[in-house]
Amino acid sequence: MADSNLFYISLVLLPLILLFLLFLITRPRPIQIPIKKRHIFITGGSSGIGLALAHRAASEGARVSILSRSIDKLEEAKNAIRQSTGIDVAIFAADVRDFEAVQRAVDEAGPIDFLVVNQGVFVAQELEEQKLEEVRFIIDVNLMGSFNMIKAALPGMKRSRKDRGPGSIALMSSQAGQVGIYGYTAYSASKFGLRGLAEALQQEVIGDNIHVSLVFPPDTETPGLTEENKRKPQLTSIIAASSGAMKADEVAKKALDGIKSGSFTIPCNSEGILLAIATAGLSPQRSYLMAFVEVVAAGILRIAALCFQWNWYGSIEKWHMQKNRKHQMPP
Ligand SMILES: NC(=O)C1=CN([C@@H]2O[C@H](COP(=O)(O)OP(=O)(O)OC[C@H]3O[C@@H](n4cnc5c(N)ncnc54)[C@H](OP(=O)(O)O)[C@@H]3O)[C@@H](O)[C@H]2O)C=CC1
Ligand SMILES: CCCCCCCCCCCCCCCC(=O)[C@@H](N)CO
Numbered sequence: 001m002a003d004s005n006l007f008y009i010s011l012v013l014l015p016l017i018l019l020f021l022l023f024l025i026t027r028p029r030p031i032q033i034p035i036k037k038r039h040i041f042i043t044g045g046s047s048g049i050g051l052a053l054a055h056r057a058a059s060e061g062a063r064v065s066i067l068s069r070s071i072d073k074l075e076e077a078k079n080a081i082r083q084s085t086g087i088d089v090a091i092f093a094a095d096v097r098d099f100e101a102v103q104r105a106v107d108e109a110g111p112i113d114f115l116v117v118n119q120g121v122f123v124a125q126e127l128e129e130q131k132l133e134e135v136r137f138i139i140d141v142n143l144m145g146s147f148n149m150i151k152a153a154l155p156g157m158k159r160s161r162k163d164r165g166p167g168s169i170a171l172m173s174s175q176a177g178q179v180g181i182y183g184y185t186a187y188s189a190s191k192f193g194l195r196g197l198a199e200a201l202q203q204e205v206i207g208d209n210i211h212v213s214l215v216f217p218p219d220t221e222t223p224g225l226t227e228e229n230k231r232k233p234q235l236t237s238i239i240a241a242s243s244g245a246m247k248a249d250e251v252a253k254k255a256l257d258g259i260k261s262g263s264f265t266i267p268c269n270s271e272g273i274l275l276a277i278a279t280a281g282l283s284p285q286r287s288y289l290m291a292f293v294e295v296v297a298a299g300i301l302r303i304a305a306l307c308f309q310w311n312w313y314g315s316i317e318k319w320h321m322q323k324n325r326k327h328q329m330p331p
Contacts (some may be wrong), residue, residue, distance in 0.1 A: 003275065005018060006172075011203060011330040015292075015296075016255050017197070018230055018292065018295065019289075019292050020052040020289065021254050022288040022292050022295070023288040024263075026285055026286060026287070026288045026291045027286075028206055028211070028262075028284060028285065028286055030261075030286045031106075031166060031211060031261070031286070032260065032261060032264070032288065033113075033114070033165075033166045033167070033168050033211060033259070033260050033261075033262055034165070034260070035057060035060050035062045035113075035114065035256075035260055036060065036061040036062065037061060037062070037063070038062055038064070038083075038114065038164070039062070039063045039064075039065065039109070039110065039111060039113045039114070040054075040057045040062045040064050040065070040112075040113065040114035040115075040116065041065045041066075041067070041106070041109055041112045041114065041115050041198075042054050042064065042067070042068075042115065042116040042118055042155065043067045043068065043096060043116065043117055043118050043145075043149055044068055044119030044172075045064075045065075045067060045069065045077065045089075045103070045116075045118070045142060046066060046068040046073040046076070046077040046091075046232065047077070047151075047196045047218070047222065047223050047224065047253060048075060048222025048223055048224050048225075048248050049118060049172065049217065049220055049222060049251050049255070050066065050068075050116070050118040050119070050172075050246040051066075051077050051080075051081075051248070052249045052251065053116060053252040053253035053255060053256060054066050054077065054081060054089055055080075055081055055085065055244075055249075055252070056131040056249070056252050056253065056256050056298075057114075057256065058081055058085045058087040058089060059084075059085045059087075059105075060256070062114070064081070064087070064089040064090070065089065065092060066078075066090070066092070067092040067093075067094055067096075067102075067107045067119075068093070068094075068119065069093065069094070069095050070093070071091075072083060072091060074091040075091065075093075076087065077089075077091070078091050081331070087128060092105035092108070092109065094095040094148055095145075096119050096141060096145030096146070097140050097141060097144065097145055097148070098148075099137075099148045099152065102148050102152045103150055103152040104154065105152075107155050107278070108157075111156055111157070111159075111160035111164065112153050112156060112157050112160075112167070113157075113160075113164055113165075113167050113168070114141055114167065114168045114259065115149065115150070115153045115168070115169045116168070116170045116172070116259070117145075117146045117149045117150065117169070117170065117171045117172065118148055118151075118170075118172040118174060118250045119141060119142075119172075120141065120142050120146055120174075120224070121137065121138055121141045121142065121224075121277070122138070122173065122174075122184075122186065122187050122224065122228050123129055123138065123186075123187075123228065123231075124183035124184055124228060124231075124232045124233060124236045125176055125181075125231070125233065126182075126183060126185075126233060127185040127186070127241040130185070130186065134186070135185075135186040138186040138187055139186060139189065139190050140194075142187070142190035142191065142194070143190045143193040143194065144198075144251060146171060146194060146197065147197070150197075150201070151309070152217075153169075154169075154205070155303060157169075157208075157210060158205070158208045158210070161208055161210065165209070165210070166209045166210070166262070167193045167209065167210045168210065168211050168212075168213060168259050168262070169201065169205070169210060169211075169212050169213070170212070170213040170214070170215060170255065170259045170266075171194045171197070171198050171212075171213070171214050171215070172215050172217070172255075173191045173194045173195065173214050173216050173241055173243065174187070174191045174214060174216060174217060175216050175218050175262070175271070175272060175275055176188045176240075177190075177191025177192050177194060177195060177214075178216055178275050178276070178279045179275065179279070180192075180249045181239050181240060182235045182236050182237060182239055182312075183232065183233040183235065183236030184236065192325070194214065195214060195283075196262070197244040198212050198213075198214045199282070199283060199284070202228060202264065202284055209271050210226065211262040212264060213255075213256075213258055213259050213262070213263055213264060213265075213266055214264060214265055214266065215251075215255045215258065215259075215266045215268070216250045216265070216266065216267055216268065216272055216275065216276065217246065217260060217268045218240075218243035218244060218245060218246055218248070218268060218269055218270075218271065218272060219240055219245040219248070220245065220246050220247070220248055220251050220290025221245060221247050222248050222318065225229075234319065235315065235319055238314065238315050238319075239312050241270065242271065242273065242308060242312075243271040243275075244269055244270075244271065246268060246269055246303055250268070251268050254267075254268040255268070260285060261286075263286065263287075264283055264284045264285065264307065265280070265283055265285075272310050274301060274304065277293060277294050277297050277301055278296075278301040278302065278304065278305050280294045280298075291314060297320075
């Protein structure tokens with residue numbers, strides 16, 4: 001009798017002790033970063049997720065700047081935001097691959113509170129088919145372009161922190177930046193790269209009251225995705241369908257809410273939450289409740305991950321078999 005009481009007490013007590021321990025040790029500490037009347041600078045803000053973010057930030061009362069290459073698309077975005085919110089955003093035409101151009105834009109835009117590094121290009125193709133030039137292009141825009149943006153904006157962001165309160169640097173990764181996917185060798189490499197950048201950067205800028213976020217969207221309905229879908233390996237589509245597609249505005253809402261609460265990892269849909277827990281690794285975690293979930297679910301999610309791999313390798317095998325059968329067919 002006494003034994004079974006002890007069993008039930010520890011069943012409740014042990015998780016509570018773990019919860020309390022995690023409450024004590026999770027770092028960095030929780031934070032809220034207000035957005036009203038503060039300056040948000042969004043790269044790739046003329047289309048898709050970036051444009052949806054600009055809309056949202058403007059309607060929440062932020063001062064918004066957007067940067068991308070095409071001035072026509074920027075003007076169009078500016079008009080669309082003015083029509084729906086009555087607010088004027090500042091536009092900057094620059095290629096993130098050009099550091100001097102990026103620096104000029106940042107200087108002209110004034111002190112930044114929220115930097116959202118969202119520009120990105122994606123062409124899904126097997127590495128054997130993909131030209132090295134295209135690999136380089138993807139890495140240059142997605143990864144080196146992000147370095148250029150952060151290098152240009154960081155000194156000003158640091159300087160203005162004392163009078164302006166906490167700041168944020170958010171990077172737009174992808175679920176293909178949490179797990180490698182067929183057809184995304186270059187793209188996944190560029191997005192995995194952002195994670196290393198973000199984890200290291202957070203340690204470097206925490207002392208300046210700057211908080212780093214990484215957003216991991218699934219397939220999202222944007223002009224970029226429409227373009228990508230025109231030539232996408234079948235297996236890429238099959239595997240990526242493991243995670244449900246979203247609308248740009250839904251991703252923008254998740255992203256902005258996560259950024260305002262200083263979350264390091266920002267998943268966007270329910271598969272994304274599973275992925276975030278399964279790939280938590282050594283990423284910082286501000287929420288002791290999420291840390292608790294990560295600890296308790298680690299084993300079972302590893303099993304889930306292995307099931308996904310089992311399913312994906314099954315699809316790959318089936319695809320090869322069908323291809324071979326076609327080849328063997330008599331003319
Ligand atoms: N849509 C999706 O399925 C998903 C997208 N993502 C990521 O979200 C981000 C946004 O994607 P999405 O909205 O779909 O993309 P879009 O193609 O719709 O928009 C991309 C934006 O980036 C700008 N851009 C592209 N290259 C450069 C460059 N060299 N310098 C400056 N700006 C540039 C584009 O403008 P311009 O061409 O005029 O320069 C445009 O404003 C990307 O980082 C992408 O990898 C992540 C997961 C899923
Ligand atoms: C353990 C639990 C696992 C949970 C489910 C895993 C599902 C993974 C699906 C990955 C989809 C990747 C889409 C990339 C979208 C993108 O970035 C492109 N559209 C280019 O823009």
